[in-house]
Amino acid sequence: MVYLRSEEHLERWLESNRWEPGATLAAPKMNELARAWWSSRLAAGWRPRAVEQSQAILEAVGLTGEFWSLR
C-alpha cells in the first residue's frame, strides 16, 4: 500500500512493474479508513476482530465490492 504524487505517477508505476491496478484512494479517504481501523488498537481491552467486524469497517467508509472482500 503506497503513496503516489498523482494519477500520472500511478499509471507510470503500474506500467513499469506490469501490474494490474488495484484500488486507489484519495489520502483523506485512507485517513478515514486508518482512523476507523486503528483507533482501538491500543485499547487495554482489545480483542481480535471477527472478519465480519473488519468487513463492516471497510463498508462503513464506503469500501465495498469484490476487491474489498476479506474472505
Added chain:
Amino acid sequence: MDEFDLDVRRHVYFSVVANGRPPTTSDAAEAFGLPEPEIADAYRRLHVAHAFVLFAGSTEIRMANPFCFAPTPHRVEAGGKIWTGTCCWDALGIPAALHADGEIATECVCCGEPLRLGVRDGELVEGADLLCHVLVPAGRWWDDIGFT
C-alpha cells in the same frame, strides 16, 4: 487467542508505545516472570493469529501494526516519538492508534519525490491531494503481508 496470549500482546503494544520498540522475548519473559520459551511460544501463536508479525525464522517482532520495526519509506512523528509505518495505511494509522496529531514524511513510490502528510485532530490537513494505492485485494492481504 487465550487470555495469556492477549496479556502478552497487550504487553508488546504497551511496550512499543512506552519505549518506541517492541520487547524481545527475553524482555517479556522478565516482565512476566516466566521462562523465555513460554513467551517465545506465545509470540509464535500471536504471529499465526496476525496479532503482530515476526521476522522470518525469528521471534523478533517486525510489525505490531500499524508500527513497523523494519525500514520503510514512511517516517511518522506522533505522540512525541518518531515511528516507522509499514505502508501508507499504517503510516496514517499511527496517529490514529495514538490518538495524536502526526506528521508523515514519505515518498512517491513511482519517482521517490518526498511527500508530506499532516494529521490534526484526526483530520488530514496536509497531503490531501496525494493518492494511496492498494495493489492486493483484501482477501489476499495476509498471503504476503510484507508485499501487501
